[in-house]
Amino acid sequence: MHYLAHRLFAAHDRALAAQLAHHLSLKTGEDHVFLPFCDTDEETLVADVKGRRLFELDQERLRRIRALTAIVHGPSPDDGVCMEIGYAAALGVPVLLVTTDFQDYSSTPDGPHTVFPDPLLDALATRIIRIPQLAPSAEPPATTRYAGFAARNHSQAQRAIEACVDAALQLPAPTNPITLAPVCPGTRSTTTVYAEPSPYAPPPAGVPGLAARRDITITGPTRFTSTDPLTAAHHDWTAALGSTRIVVDACGPETPPGAALLIGAARATGLPVAAYLPRSTYTHASGREPNHRNLMIQYGVDATLRRAAEVTAWTGA
Template sequence: MSVYIAHRLFAAHDRALAADLADRLAGKIGPDRVFLPFCDTDEEDLVAEVKGRRLFELDRDRLGRLDAMIAILHGPSLDDGVCMEIGYAAASDVPVIVVSTDFQTYSMTETGAHLEFPDPLIQAVATQIVRVPKLGPPTLSPAPDQSRFHGFRARNAAQTGAALDEAVDTLLALPDRSTLRTGSPSDIGTHMYVEASPYTAWGRDPLAEACVDAGHTVMVPQRFTATSPVAGALADLTAVRSAARLLADVSGPETPPGTALLIGAALASGVRIAAFQPRVTFTHAHGREPNWRNLMVQYAADAHLDSGEAVLSWLTV
């Protein structure tokens, strides 16, 4: 069994949490069967001509030969790189266990069904969700010299520890090859799937309209307006996996989580991908080229479009 640990990796506390999970899992199946990005790609010290692309290639190579994934996702702002990796695994029929300590749930409307994550795609493709939303129990007899902060830290550590242990146990209980609800990959069709930004008003979609005006058959997201968001999410995933092209608006502080997931699924399915980002910003890291999106999103895309004219040009290629 080869297991990929998908995690946010930009801050030390996120990397430490993922390393804790990897260590617990390695104790059960052996360290050579666990892949931990950043650690196992030697990201801090890696030297390459185009470092970001090389890191993407290393991660994608491992994504192409794994047996299972454990993904760590917390809070309303989900890491777009992790979501892309989840989409890639899901489209490859690899079981995905998502672990979270978020105490919130989410819904598409005020009275709608509660979801585990802000975008129903995560819930739709997850083989199992391990959610431990409450603090660990308080210490019954704290030492007199211990502050309340020490006790609070201990309760949080107990919560995360319980979540990680449950994730490992859930993985070990999976069948040899769990079957996802996504079904077998469809043949590539002729339609185009257009994923507008979920942060804009629903209704008129200039990207979809441009594609229709150019003569393309267009499919758009169903999950945000469907009676069953999870069923709508699965329909979106199926539509992307069978599309000829995916045009995705990746605008925002990070690529929206569902959009990133669909980009991963499209890449695994051989679908051409264009990322639309009219207002471009960049991130910078030591030894790495400037990047306009998370590496897993940027290098998955065949084209980066920043205007309506660029979209029209891409549609004719």
């Protein structure tokens, strides 16, 4: 099954994903494509705890997919999409990222560029499909310049879809998933915690509460200051999934991309993961319980920690 990850919360995002799913299904068959929101009947689904049920339905598909395509745009990638990317990548599933964003990203004005704001996204992609330019003006010209501009954008999106479908049909088979070494009881002195800070926090960024622990080894990302961010991103991924526990700072307008990717990977592999989130903005949708984060994040973590003292306690549990 091919899983299509996309931002759910606006009609134009869902429409773009639906077009991609439609064209892919013409090549593979509808039974081989899963489109969240559409295939979970999100608008009409009734459940005791609807958000959790939607999470469970999506996770069921993630555990048996053979490929994942994600639509990723802009400087704030959707945290639910990033969680799904991390989940698939940790299981050895090929990941195709498609974007029409014309911006590159770097941590300094003259630093090395990446396609996505977090180098970890670039590093986890099996392939990146990027169509950053508007399509040429149509002939004959449109009735107004606005109609012409809309047509050029629609054509750009269509080219991205076509390129994505072609690439999806050539993706390799899944590789062996990541396996975690067993943790023996009584080895707390060797506990390693990978701490992912929020890029929205001022330097020196970190996860509050970790400095209080003296009996654990704390590691963190290197990709944001490295002269080779892609190599460093692969190192961060290996370090995180080789740790005993992961704790992420989930603060920001959305859960930061790296934090969401690691939450997905931890959920897929059974590695304990917690999110530090001292303050929430709740979202509300018809029939759904209030969510303090994207439901893929809210239900993907083992714990949401509100105070530094809770981080200290959880990392040493």
